[in-house]
Amino acid sequence: MAIEAPILEVDRVSAGYGRGTILFDLSLAVRRGEVVALLGRNGMGKTTLGRAITGGVKLTSGEIRIDGRSIAGLKPYQIARCGLGLVPEGRLICGGLTVRENLAASAVRGAWTLEGIYDLFPRLRERADHAGGALSGGEQQMLAIGRALMTNPRLLLLDEATEGLAPVIRQQIWAVLARLKKGGLSILIVDRNLRALRSFADRFVVLSKGRVAWEGDAAAFDADTRTLETYLGV
Ligand SMILES: Nc1ncnc2c1ncn2[C@@H]1O[C@H](COP(=O)(O)OP(=O)(O)OP(=O)(O)O)[C@@H](O)[C@H]1O
Ligand SMILES: [Mg+2]
Structure with a gap:
């Protein structure tokens, strides 16, 4: 039986703005029905990675695949048609x-x-x-x-979707996201609320200076408090 490709594969991607490189040889995957939390301090490249995935910044090397198919050369609207829904920062x-x-x-x-x-x-x-x-x-x-x-979308990408909102509104949004997850939607989420993420995400990827500094499942994330201190400043 063929192994199903992950819904999203970021494969050794480097990218940035103009001549400045922001993402270095970065790899991550989101499997079908999985929720992956993307973490890291300010300016570590979370939003830039989202832009690379949605066609907003060009790759200088590496490849991004949705359902096993490269999105190289596709325009943002064409990438959206591949099943990628973006909830952008701001x-x-x-x-x-x-x-x-x-x-x-x-x-x-x-x-x-x-x-x-x-x-x-x-x-x-x-x-x-x-x-x-x-x-x-x-x-x-x-x-x-x-x-x-x-x-x-079959994959939803959320960048700081609960930032700056009243607690009651945040709760509503987390409840909706939980419903979407239950419905089988794959999700890549950037958010600052670790507590909410702990009960929502299946896997955590921590970025530092445009590289993956740590990754693991929820239990490993809980156990590895040094990661939180070093890379997240909590
Ligand atoms: N449009 C742009 N042009 C040039 N440099 C940019 C641009 N957007 C972001 N950068 C730079 O890229 C780096 C990564 O920024 P990015 O917005 O991806 O970080 P982030 O992890 O999303 O941060 P935050 O938590 O503050 O949202 C930073 O050094 C930032 O200054
Ligand atoms: Mg950002």
């Missing part, structure tokens, strides 16, 4: 479009409908006709997640 929603329009703009044929998103985030149903720019930070974050889901 949300980046269209302030001039309504909630409904923001969601509809990224819709593809598939399992997720507007109603499905509204069931996940009832607040978005209430705000459906409000401009994205008039939403609270938490509502914008819900919209950013909803928008990514509307592309019907």
Whole structure:
């Protein structure tokens, strides 16, 4: 029997901006249905890795594969069609479009409908006709997640999706992410909330200066407190 390829493989990738290299020979994988947490202090390359995966920064070497197929040369929208949904740092929603329009703009044929998103985030149903720019930070974050889901992803990439939000909103978002995980969605998540990640992630990858400094499952992560101290400053 053939071994199933991981949904995402980052294979010895180097990348950066202009002449500056930020990611050095970096490898990681996300298997089907797995949640991988990407950790590291500020400026260690988490967002840059997300951009490399979604086609926002060019690789100088290495390869990224989705479902075993290289995404080299593909434009971001083509990568999205391969089943990758991005919830970017800073949300980046269209302030001039309504909630409904923001969601509809990224819709593809598939399992997720507007109603499905509204069931996940009832607040978005209430705000459906409000401009994205008039939403609270938490509502914008819900919209950013909803928008990514509307592309019907098999892998969701979340960059600081709970940052700067009120605790009650954070809890709602973690609950939704748990539901998505239970539904079998594969997730690569960057977040600062280690406590929430401990009960959510299957595996942890810690970046330091653009390299993988540590990786392991949740039990190993709990046991290896020195990792937390050295690389995360907690
Ligand atoms: N658009 C850009 N142009 C040039 N350099 C950049 C750009 N974006 C990020 N960098 C640099 O790349 C390095 C890694 O940044 P990155 O945003 O990937 O880190 P991060 O781990 O996501 O940090 P944070 O936790 O603060 O979000 C930093 O030195 C940063 O200054
Ligand atoms: Mg970042």
